[in-house]
Each structure stands twice: as structure tokens, then as C-alpha cells.
Amino acid sequence: xxxxxxxxxxxxxxxxxxxxxxxxxxxxxxxxxxxxxxxxxxxxxxxxxxxxxxxxxxxxxxxxxxxxxxxxxxxxxxxxxxxxxxxxxxxxxxxxxxxxxxxxxxxxxxxxxxxxxxxxxxxxxxxxxxxxxxxxxxxxxxxxxxxxxxxxxxxxxxxxxxxxxxxxxxxxxxxxxxxxxxxxxxxxxxxxxxxxxxxxxxxxxxxxxxxxxxxxxxxxxxxxxxxxxxxxxxxxxxxxxxxxxxxxxxxxxxxxxxxxxxxxxxxxxxxxxxxxxxxxxxxxxxxxxxxxxx
Amino acid sequence: xxxxxxxxxxxxxxxxxxxxxxxxxxxxxxxxxxxxxxxxxxxxxxxxxxxxxxxxxxxxxxxxxxxxxxxxxxxxxxxxxxxxxxxxxxxxxxxxxxxxxxxxxxxxxxxxxxxxxxxxxxxxxxxxxxxxxxxxxxxxxxxxxxxxxxxxxxxxxxxxxxx
Numbered sequence: 001x002x003x004x005x006x007x008x009x010x011x012x013x014x015x016x017x018x019x020x021x022x023x024x025x026x027x028x029x030x031x032x033x034x035x036x037x038x039x040x041x042x043x044x045x046x047x048x049x050x051x052x053x054x055x056x057x058x059x060x061x062x063x064x065x066x067x068x069x070x071x072x073x074x075x076x077x078x079x080x081x082x083x084x085x086x087x088x089x090x091x092x093x094x095x096x097x098x099x100x101x102x103x104x105x106x107x108x109x110x111x112x113x114x115x116x117x118x119x120x121x122x123x124x125x126x127x128x129x130x131x132x133x134x135x136x137x138x139x140x141x142x143x144x145x146x147x148x149x150x151x152x153x154x155x156x157x158x159x160x161x162x163x164x165x166x167x168x169x170x171x172x173x174x175x176x177x178x179x180x181x182x183x184x185x186x187x188x189x190x191x192x193x194x195x196x197x198x199x200x201x202x203x204x205x206x207x208x209x210x211x212x213x214x215x216x217x218x219x220x221x222x223x224x225x226x227x228x229x230x231x232x233x234x235x236x237x238x239x240x241x242x243x244x245x246x247x248x249x250x251x252x253x254x255x256x257x258x259x260x261x262x263x264x265x266x267x268x269x270x271x272x273x274x275x276x277x278x279x280x281x282x283x284x285x286x287x288x289x290x291x292x293x294x
Numbered sequence: 295x296x297x298x299x300x301x302x303x304x305x306x307x308x309x310x311x312x313x314x315x316x317x318x319x320x321x322x323x324x325x326x327x328x329x330x331x332x333x334x335x336x337x338x339x340x341x342x343x344x345x346x347x348x349x350x351x352x353x354x355x356x357x358x359x360x361x362x363x364x365x366x367x368x369x370x371x372x373x374x375x376x377x378x379x380x381x382x383x384x385x386x387x388x389x390x391x392x393x394x395x396x397x398x399x400x401x402x403x404x405x406x407x408x409x410x411x412x413x414x415x416x417x418x419x420x421x422x423x424x425x426x427x428x429x430x431x432x433x434x435x436x437x438x439x440x441x442x443x444x445x446x447x448x449x450x451x452x453x454x455x456x457x
Contacts (some may be wrong), residue, residue: 048407050382051381052398054441054442058440059401059437062433128404145389158361159361169365194323194325197358206331209357
């Protein structure tokens with residue numbers, strides 16, 4: 001199983017420990033990641049995609065063209081990258097006029113979008129291409145009795161006609177991937193509510209702190225001991241964002257967040273340090289004891 | 295109710311809005327509605343954005359394009375299409391927040407959405423993963439010239455947008 005590895009910007013720049021562990025666990029599952037140096041920012045769908053749609057689609061089409069040259073499908077480790085590249089891929093494949101217009105611009109820099117490959121988020125690859133059973137085979141130290149709140153992240157399921165993944169109203173994919181590691185998932189009220197990334201972008205800290213207070217409290221009241229997600233933007237909200245929200249609202253709990261590849265790494269037998277947990281802003285002693293005592 | 299001029303303009307460009315009965319279903323999971331601090335069920339985010347100020351409305355940018363309003367609308371109003379069109383127009387006229395302008399500029403000039411710091415490189419080295427190569431991205435600058443984005447970015451410099 002071989003993919004062009006689209007690591008994005010957020011993870012390599014702000015959360016490199018997640019890039020490290022993602023490379024390690026995906027490799028361990030037999031997924032070969034091919035690096036393409038020419039890849040640029042996807043670009044981001046929330047900021048860039050809203051600001052200038054034509055340029056957004058063109059830059060994304062250029063990225064897809066690099067993977068097409070190698071004859072490889074793309075694997076991403078970010079919801080934003082997935083949404084941008086999947087939207088571009090699907091839109092241009094079904095709209096020859098727009099494809100022609102974008103290819104005319106791309107020809108100026110020497111590329112062409114052909115529409116020959118597919119784009120998948122790593123959670124999609126794990127569930128659709130690899131299968132839960134293959135993951136279970138690699139679990140050496142199961143995460144028994146660990147209660148996890150899952151957050152799939154809006155941009156991986158919506159808009160459903162583009163993303164064609166999971167159920168936006170009742171997401172269950174991450175649940176089954178967590179169950180494969182031996183852990184339990186908790187059902188919480190605000191499960192489908194956005195992490196609040198837009199407030200972070202425009203610096204509306206008060207609104208963001210309130211939103212995170214409600215979302216994290218909902219997870220905590222459902223009995224969660226940690227959170228998992230497959231999106232670095234959501235990860236950052238629940239880690240750094242939690243720290244800031246807890247200060248303003250005196251949250252009486254700490255809920256560490258683990259990127260799904262980190263959780264997978266722990267179940268494969270890596271230590272907290274090896275999966276990069278020591279770089280996290282929000283750490284919790286009882287969670288650490290639970291992991292270390294397995 | 296007499297509708298403001300903006301609403302008429304917006305509805306003309308996006309006729310799917312005519313189907314909106316203001317049932318507020320879109321409001322239920324909308325973080326821009328629930329946490330901006332100025333909305334309630336009678337005055338929901340979408341209606342406010344579509345009627346008051348539209349592109350000048352700062353709350354427009356509180357929308358994370360999570361798509362739940364569109365996913366849930368019982369009348370298939372394409373709210374996201376309208377929101378994105380309004381954001382794009384605001385951006386082109388230099389009315390987007392500075393942080394949005396900066397991130398777009400950063401992406402075009404370096405190929406990365408965020409600046410690469412010395413600490414990032416140190417951390418990557420410590421983790422045993424290759425360092426990042428920040429390069430001037432001539433391809434992206436050429437693309438931005440062709441699409442007209444470069445013009446919008448120059449325009450915004452002279453406007454003094456909000457923070």
C-alpha cells in the first residue's frame with residue numbers, strides 16, 4: 001500500500017511530534033509514505049478557500065498534479081488538507097469548463113491536472129483500505145478501560161457529497177478505530193460541534209474560551225479520560241485552547257488530547273514519550289498512570 | 295418587514311435564499327451563532343449576516359465553514375455558498391481581518407500557511423525528521439498574478455483593514 005504523503009503545514013510546522021509518530025505507525029501498518037518535496041500548503045479551506053476560490057482550487061490542483069505524475073493516490077493527516085484536495089479533485093473531475101480554466105493557469109507554470117488519482121485522509125485509509133482487523137493485529141498493549149471522547153472534525157465529513165466519509169450527524173468511524181485499540185468511547189452531547197477554529201483565526205478569544213469550556217465539559221461529564229481526533233487544528237484547540245479556556249473558566253479537570261496516530265502508537269506498545277505526549281500543553285497524571293500501568 | 299438593501303442584493307445573487315423560512319435549524323449547531331454573544335433564536339447569525347452589512351459584518355468571519363447549516367437545512371438553502379461568496383467579496387474589497395490577509399500572503403510567498411521558526415527546525419531535528427525548506431514559491435506567485443489574487447492583496451494594503 002503506497003501513497004503520496006501530504007503532511008500539510010500545521011503538523012510539520014507546529015506539531016512535528018505528530019508527523020514523527022504518524023510516519024512511524026503508518027509504516028508499521030505496512031503503509032508506504034512517499035514524500036514529495038514540491039507539495040505546498042493545500043491551501044487551507046477555511047481561510048484561503050473563503051478568500052479566493054479560484055486561486056485555492058488552482059494551487060490545490062497543482063499539488064494533485066505532483067501525485068498524478070508519480071501515479072500515486074494521496075494520503076493526508078489533516079482534515080483541512082483532505083477537504084481542500086478532495087473538493088478540488090471532485091469539482092474539477094466533474095466540471096470540464098472549470099478544469100480547462102484552471103489548467104490554462106497551471107500551464108503557465110508547467111503543470112496539468114488530469115483527474116487520475118484519489119485523495120484520502122489517513123482515518124479513511126485505515127478503515128476503508130486497511131480494515132479494522134489489520135489494526136487489531138498490531139495492538140500489542142491494548143488500551144483497556146480507557147474512556148475516550150472522539151471528535152472527527154467537521155471538515156472531514158462535510159459537505160457530505162464531497163467528503164463521502166462517515167455520518168456528519170452521527171460519526172462512528174473514529175469510534176470503531178478507538179474500539180480496535182481496546183479502549184471505550186463515550187457519547188457526549190456536543191460531539192458534532194465544531195472545535196471553534198474560526199474564532200482562533202480572527203482572535204476572538206472570549207468566544208473561543210466559552211465554546212471550549214462547553215465542549216470540554218460535555219466530554220468530561222460523559223466520563224472521558226482523554227480526547228482523540230485526526231485533525232491538527234482541532235487538536236490545537238483541545239490542547240493549547242484548553243489551557244487558555246481553563247484559565248478563564250476555572251475548569252476543574254484536565255483532558256489530554258491525543259492525535260489518533262498517537263493513540264495507535266500507544267496501543268502498539270510505544271511509551272507516552274515516544275508518541276510525543278511530553279510536548280503537549282495539557283497533561284494529566286491519572287491518564288498517564290492509566291497508560292503506564294498497562 | 296422592510297428588508298434592508300443588502301438583503302435584496304444578496305437574494306438576487308443567491309436565489310436559493312428565497313426558500314428560507316427562518317426556522318432556525320441552521321442555528322442549532324452554529325458556533326458563530328451560539329458564541330458570538332449577540333445572537334438568539336430570533337436573531338440568528340445567518341440572517342444577520344445576510345441582512346445587516348453583509349460583507350462589512352465582522353461576525354461573517356466567525357463562521358468556520360463547518361457546513362452544518364447546509365447539511366441540516368430542511369429546505370436545501372445553500373447557506374455555505376452564500377457565506378463563501380460574501381467572504382470572497384469582502385476579501386477582494388480589503389475588508390477581511392488582517393489575520394486572514396496575512397495567512398494568504400504567507401502561503402503565496404513561501405508555500406507554507408505558517409512561518410517556519412527556528413524552534414520548529416530544532417524540534418524536527420530532535421525528533422529525527424528532516425528539516426523544512428522555506429523557499430520563495432515563484433509558481434504560486436505566478437498563479438496569484440494570473441487569478442487576480444495579487445491585485446486583491448495589493449489593494450488591501452492601502453485600505454487599512456480591521457483587526
